[in-house]
Amino acid sequence: MTDQPKALTAADAAYVAFVEIAWQRHLRLALLLTGDRWQAEELLQDSLVKLYERWRRLSRTDDVHAYLRRMLVNNHTSRWRRRRRESLVAEVPDHAGPGGGASLDAEALRAALGSLPPRQRAVVVLRHYEDLPFREVAEVLGCSVGTVKSQHFRALEKLRRLVAEPSDQNSR
């Protein structure tokens, strides 16, 4: 088939407009989920393609951004399960930070996030970046609020240990 652009239906035009609005916002979310720019773009593009397939049936969906967010999280988890391994995980040291102490360093956090399983990472990102209440995080992940809280607790414990403790150890 030709690579020339095709004409747009009204639905296609709305889809393009949505992508133009949603791209940057969801790219950032994808980046936090994957920890890698290339993977983030790949994840977002794959999710947007799936969104396109369902676009004409989405007229009853109230919040397309929330729908895409759920697709991103679930697609990322599925991909992770397939790969069982991400480059960042392999690169994450036992202690991620350069010793930020009480001050949380962004680079240390980026590395530490990569050590979390995808569901825990999603909980952290949805709760602290997207600022969703636990109930909505549970809806995105398709699990109970209790499970989300449990995952959140474990994730933050690990992040604290990876990011904050190095300075304690260095001072010993």
Next chain:
Amino acid sequence: MDTFDTQLAGRLHDIADGEPGSMPPTQRLLERGRRARHRRAAARAGMSLAVLAFGTVAAVAIATTPAVYTDRPGVTAEAVSPQMELAAAISNSQNISFKIKATTTLQKSDGRSTTPSARYITLGAFDPATLTGYLRAADGSFESRLINGVKYTSNGDQFVQQKGTYDWLDYDAHVLDGALSGSADSEHLFKVLRQAQAKITKTGAGTYHFDATTQSADSLASYTTRFVGDLTLNASKRVAKVAYAWTLTGKMKQGGNVFNRNVKVTLEFSDYGTPVTVERPANVVVDGK
């Protein structure tokens, strides 16, 4: 939240906001999405909405009155409105073989530019009596053949025999990739022209100008669609040419973003009543889906 939680939110934003922005690859996403949808749609080809068969289109689109058109000026022509004349002309073009040349010119999809970005020419013929015809992209990227209701399609390489039988060639789904369905296609055009608010004026002997606007909405956006163009009849009082500009203005309900799309379409009909013969392609693969 404790201090760590508060810092966590801040650092997550630092990470995310620190990344350079990029432009969304909308065209690539559309192409991928359409290909994915095609794969799904292949198994249910009969669901295609767009119909090449002009007569079928017209039959659906226009609740035709009995043929009121007459070649005798001054007898009934003065008694009927341009709308009724148009309906009669379309009725007169039904249930008969024809050839078609469709030229679709796309404007750039950035919502601002009016510069043409691409042009497609599609050639076809159809005989509703024998369910035989063809559609062929001028650039060779696509061809569809219909022989006694059996359809073969090719994307420029291998012909595939589609399951089932067909009484139309799905002009929209394959050639223009969904571009015309419910938007700029002749079916929708004639539906619009049928509406009372469509302005149809007779501009000469066998020529009509139309200007119609429709409103629609779904939960994603509201749309305003406008058709403006001209329709020309041939000497036999059949539709010879329809040339129109289709403009869509949409407003997203989330965020209020406004977008515009512009397409120019010219449909040229000829060879009414001429037999249509199509050869069965060689090396056909039967669709196993």
